[in-house]
Amino acid sequence: MEEAKPILDHMHESMEKAMNHLETELTKIRAGKATPQMLDMIHVDYYGTSTALNQVANVSTSDARTLVIQPWEKSMLTPIEKAIAHSNLGMNPQNDGIVIRINVPALTEERRKELVKKTKAESEHAKVGVRAARKDAMEAIKKSKLTEDEKKTQDANIQKVTDNYILKIDKHIEIKEKEIMTV
Numbered sequence: 001m002e003e004a005k006p007i008l009d010h011m012h013e014s015m016e017k018a019m020n021h022l023e024t025e026l027t028k029i030r031a032g033k034a035t036p037q038m039l040d041m042i043h044v045d046y047y048g049t050s051t052a053l054n055q056v057a058n059v060s061t062s063d064a065r066t067l068v069i070q071p072w073e074k075s076m077l078t079p080i081e082k083a084i085a086h087s088n089l090g091m092n093p094q095n096d097g098i099v100i101r102i103n104v105p106a107l108t109e110e111r112r113k114e115l116v117k118k119t120k121a122e123s124e125h126a127k128v129g130v131r132a133a134r135k136d137a138m139e140a141i142k143k144s145k146l147t148e149d150e151k152k153t154q155d156a157n158i159q160k161v162t163d164n165y166i167l168k169i170d171k172h173i174e175i176k177e178k179e180i181m182t183v
Contacts, residue, residue: 018129
C-alpha cells in the first residue's frame with residue numbers, strides 16, 4: 001500500500017490543479033455583477049513595463065454595476081483608461097481626473113445563454129483534466145508491484161476520488177449558471 005501513496009498524491013494534486021483552473025476561469029465569466037476580478041487580465045504600460053492593473057491601482061466596486069479604479073499615481077489615469085478601452089471587454093471607462101469608473105452593462109438573455117455555454121465548456125475542460133489524472137494514476141497502479149487485490153482496491157479508490165471531483169465540478173457549474181441566469 002505504501003507504493004500507492006505517491007501515485008494517489010500526484011493524482012490529487014493534478015485534480016486540484018484542474019479545479020483551481022476551473023475556479024479561476026469561472027471568476028473571469030461575468031454574471032451581470034461588477035467584480036474587480038473582471039479586470040485581472042488587463043495590463044497597463046507602467047513606465048515602459050507591462051504591469052497588471054491591480055499592481056498600479058486599487059480596483060473596487062461602488063455598487064453591483066460599477067467598477068471604480070483608483071490609480072496610485074494620477075499620471076496612470078490615461079494609460080489605465082487606454083488599456084481598458086483596448087482590452088476587448090466591451091467596457092467604456094470614464095475618467096473624471098481622480099478615478100476611472102466603468103458602468104457594467106446588464107446582460108441580455110442571449111448573452112446570458114452564451115455565458116452558460118462558455119461555463120459548460122470550462123467544466124468540460126476541468127473534467128478532462130480530472131479524467132487524465134485518473135488515467136495516469138490507474139496506469140501507474142497497473143505497473144506497480146502491488147498484489148492484484150491491492151490494485152483492485154486502489155482502482156476503486158481512484159474512481160471514488162474521480163467521481164467526487166466530477167461532482168464538485170458539476171456543483172460549481174450549477175452555481176455559476178444560476179448566478180448568470182439570475183436577472
